[in-house]
Amino acid sequence: MSKTTLATVWLDGCSGCHMSFLDMDERLLELAELVDVIYSPLVDAKEFPETVDIALVEGAVSSEADEEKIRKVRAHTKTLVAMGDCSITGNVPAMRNPIGPEAILDRAYIENASAQQQIPIIGVPRLLRVVRPIQDFVKVDVYLPGCPPSAETFHTALTALLTGAPMDIPALTRFGA
Amino acid sequence: MSQTITIDPVTRLEGHGKITIQLDNQGEVESAHFHVTQVRGFERFSEGRPFYEMPGLMARICGICPISRRQFPLLPAQ
Numbered sequence: 457m458s459k460t461t462l463a464t465v466w467l468d469g470c471s472g473c474h475m476s477f478l479d480m481d482e483r484l485l486e487l488a489e490l491v492d493v494i495y496s497p498l499v500d501a502k503e504f505p506e507t508v509d510i511a512l513v514e515g516a517v518s519s520e521a522d523e524e525k526i527r528k529v530r531a532h533t534k535t536l537v538a539m540g541d542c543s544i545t546g547n548v549p550a551m552r553n554p555i556g557p558e559a560i561l562d563r564a565y566i567e568n569a570s571a572q573q574q575i576p577i578i579g580v581p582r583l584l585r586v587v588r589p590i591q592d593f594v595k596v597d598v599y600l601p602g603c604p605p606s607a608e609t610f611h612t613a614l615t616a617l618l619t620g621a622p623m624d625i626p627a628l629t630r631f632g633a
Numbered sequence: 634m635s636q637t638i639t640i641d642p643v644t645r646l647e648g649h650g651k652i653t654i655q656l657d658n659q660g661e662v663e664s665a666h667f668h669v670t671q672v673r674g675f676e677r678f679s680e681g682r683p684f685y686e687m688p689g690l691m692a693r694i695c696g697i698c699p700i701s702r703r704q705f706p707l708l709p710a711q
Contacts, residue, residue, distance in 0.1 A: 468671060471647045472696025500644050521670060548693045551678040560674030568676060579653055579668040604696065 460618055463495040463508040465529055467522040468549045468587065469515025472604040473540035474498065477512070479607035487611075490618050508533045510617060516542045516549040517588050521581035530594035535617065537598040539610075541631055543590045544599050550587040557583040599625065602633040609633075635663075642670075647697050 464474060474497065480487065494508065495501040504525075511533040517523050530536055541547035552560050561583070566573045590596060600613055609629040616623040636656045643650035649671035657663040679690055692699035 466649075468673065470693050470696040472693065472699065475696040497642065497644060502641070502644075518673070519670070548690070549673050552674040555674070555678055557674075560672065560677050563677040564672055564674065576669070579651060579666060580670050583672070603693070 459490060459492045460509045461494050461505070461507070462491040463505065463511045463529070463533070464493070464498065465495075465504075465511060465513045465515075465525065466497050467513065467515030467525060467543070467590070468518035469540065469542045470548070471497070471514070473512075473514040473542075473602075476602075476604035476607055477539075477610050480611050481607070483607075483611055487614065491614075504528055504532055506532060510535045510537060510614075512537045512539045513543050513590055514540050516546045517584065517590055517593055518549050519581040519583050523584065523593060526590050526593050535597045536594065537600060537613070537617075538590055538596045539600045540605060541601055541603040544596075544601055545631065546587050546589050547603060550589075553586050557585060598623075600629060601625070601631045602629040603631070605629045605633065636660075647695055 464477070466474060478484070478498075491510075493499060494505050495503075508529075511529050513526065513529060513536060515522070517526055538544050542549055546553070561575050565575050598613070598617070600609060602609060605613075606629065612628055613623055613625075615621070635658050638652075638654040638656065640652040643652055648669065651668040651670055653666050653668065654662055655664045673694075675691070675694055679687065682690070
């Protein structure tokens with residue numbers, strides 16, 4: 457019987473959810489018996505695969521590239537899991553929303569730059585006016601709140617997804633956890 | 634024959650990066666760019682917020698190195 461295929465994706469996040477996922481430590485070895493990680497920033501795949509059983513998505517949608525990416529992930533994934541507060545509510549990246557992308561870019565690349573002040577435009581995606589959670593763009597199947605969700609939460613949730621057992625998310629984790 | 638080599642994404646790096654290398658007709662490197670494709674704006678949106686939020690907020694810049702980022706804002710706060 458072939459293993460379940462797992463992918464992890466980061467959009468506009470900090471990789472904290474990925475680190476928390478890795479904090480499962482030796483339990484990752486048990487997981488490796490059941491899943492194949494076929495795409496992830498933690499491995500070397502460049503293209504999102506044709507079919508993925510479970511995709512864990514971290515980070516909010518802040519740029520046109522993020523939007524394109526999440527739509528692609530949704531189209532090729534059976535179960536899409538929004539992991540972490542950024543993907544569910546916008547969280548920290550969305551703190552730029554009242555200010556707007558121009559002021560953000562100005563502060564980072566003009567005011568705070570000691571040399572060659574310029575807003576980067578070559579080969580970088582355009583920022584969306586408003587940072588939004590992934591559910592604003594695609595249907596999400598499972599929500600795992602937390603900043604980050606604990607390794608325990610990941611372990612319980614993934615085990616439930618792989619075995620078809622029920623999941624009580626509010627008992628496991630909450631926003632800002 | 635000129636060619637562009639693109640490495641996208643740059644893997645095993647936190648934050649989002651893309652590298653493009655432009656080769657000329659002789660296959661020599663003409664130019665190389667490292668594109669940082671993510672910006673969140675911590676420097677700007679933390680302005681005006683209470684100082685006690687800073688350790689928690691700055692820790693979210695990077696999930697791999699939150700610890701050092703928590704300590705740093707505590708120095709000016711003292």
